[in-house]
Amino acid sequence: MRTDIRNITPSTPYTGLTEGLQLYAAGTSRQFMSGEWRTSTPVLDMEKCRQCLLCAPVCPDSCIPVADGKRQAFDYDHCKGCGICAAVCPFGAIAMTED
Amino acid sequence: MRDTVEIRWHGRGGQGAKTAALLLADVAFQTGRHVQGFPEYGPERMGAPITAYNRISRGDIRIHSNIYQPDYVAVVDETLLRSVKVTDGLKQGGAVIINTPKSPEEVRPLLNGYTGAVYTVDARAISERTLGRNFPNTPMLAAVTAVTGVMDKESFFREIRASFTHKFARKPEVIEGNMRALEEAYAAVEQAIRKQDTPLRKTA
């Protein structure tokens, strides 16, 4: 039986959970705003960025989208502020700021 | 035939005692009997002594233990007589059937005081003559069938031929040799039975 898993909360009785805790959806992590966990935020200085694209693949949360060979703005909904992108940037284009 | 006949096979790993027990179960099944054919596994290695068993019955067989008081014992390799007490528990009125060129009188001293019927058949010579190799289990199967009377001669040869035809579907050239091996062994034992004049077989 497919149930809308968004209605399942920590107060749902055990009979209301799905069989084997199956999730009837794909890519659900996108709906989970892990950006709320962030205490330090990367900020990009476009003046310094050379579009070398070293930052995009090292992001553990895939928060640096790339389109047409250029990195786009940070996905702050999911960025946890780990700072790896700032550490790998050879041009000092990413600064970590305290929120 | 009694309601249930229990047979214990002694052989060495690789000689086909297990196969013989399974074949006997096979042909007995074809004649309408309830059957069991099973091996007892130890450290299964070529040459190690092995035991296999048959129960052949007119009714359901429920027991799943080994056989300690067999009606008949078949010894596929006479060298086992030195190390294995093959007649242990063998019932009065039963018989031991041994693959050896020797006579029953010659092997009896190796049987720990056993006084019952002994049949010998030179399964190795028969096999080498008919099959060109030493497959003692095939002649032994015929000898055991002849002595135990678990089925009549005609049924045995009919069903074993059917079984071989199925088993050797890809090499039919070996069927006739196997049949000759069975016939020779069966005839030798029939002759021995007449000579001993023991009414071993209780007819069905």
Next chain:
Amino acid sequence: MNHTDKNCKTIQMTSREIRDRMSGNEAVAYAIRQIDPDVMPAFPITPSTEIPQMVSTYIANGEIGTEFIPVESEHSAMSAAIGAEAAGARTITATSSAGLALMWEELLLAASNRLPVVLALVNRTLSGPININCDHSDGMGARDTGWIQIYAENNQEAYDNYIQAFPIAEDPRVHLPVMICQDGFITSHAVENISLLEDDAVKRFVGQYEPEEFLLNPGRPVSVGPYAVSDYSMEAKKGQEDAMERAGSVILETAERFCRMSGRKYGFFEEYRMEDAEYVLLLMGSAAGTAKAAVDQLRQQGIRAGVLKLRVFRPFPAAELAEAIRRCGCRALAILDRCESYNGVGGPLGSEVTQALYRAKVYTETVNYIYGLAGRDFTVEHVFGIVDELRDVADGKVLPPDHKYIGLRS
């Protein structure tokens, strides 16, 4: 056959009986050919090796379309089985002893992910000492993994139980994996008479596998086996336990449907000459047949003995077992374990059966016997000895030993 039943016989059987003879492993492989499952990952181990070997031959001969996955270990076999079943394929495997032990982690995952994998377990002792022969330590060791477990007395039951496994496992009320157990060598390698069913009848009985949710289902995505925080884990486990409880009625319904097809009746257990039995042996597997043969002989001597052969160990039919013992009113009960629990007081059946009796307030004398470890033979004479002891216990001549070995040199 042993299990024909009056109620069944009155119904038109839906399969012709095919009389044959084969070993227990052959019987399971034959059932697999008839069922034609989608996927079989397997790794060989004595004494279950013949099953994947024979299935491979069926596949090579083009008789079935099963995808055989030759894996490098049993850990991988069960992992692949979980993946295949989650993907939507009817999946089977077979193993024994250390092979089952190596599947440990995945056994629990198959059950908690509610995947109806069917495993043919050919019972063999767990090392050590290393030994290839039968006891139930492998199956009993996996008793808390969430798998349904059904044990067979002979080749016929191994075949019949195997066919029934699929409708039980795949029932939407259950969705749990099933272990179909038979005694290594004693039945797996013994040729016996067997009554087979027609291919079409088996196919109809098992039906097409149509899972409600599966991974390879475009447009209806599903995620299987997600991490669960403590807010949800305990609830998930209770949900799984509920499914195991529901499996009981599904097992009985399936047995009834199987009876209409075959004429052979099955339940949680078989009661053999129990009606007026004063002394009862409760046991599982091939030794039950030996016990029945011994009981027949004891009855001829006027000793009222009976056998309760447990078929379904998981779910454990505690209330039904206790009721059967209450009904027969036996004076003493022998509980036989082909497994040692190393708890100092007996085996797993000993613990669970006495618990069932106590909770149902059935206070009969019980003795827990350990027998048949690592292939130690169990004979009718052993049964005679047990019944002798039960009589002495019931007569108050001896105190019941709480834990006793059968056939042990001492």
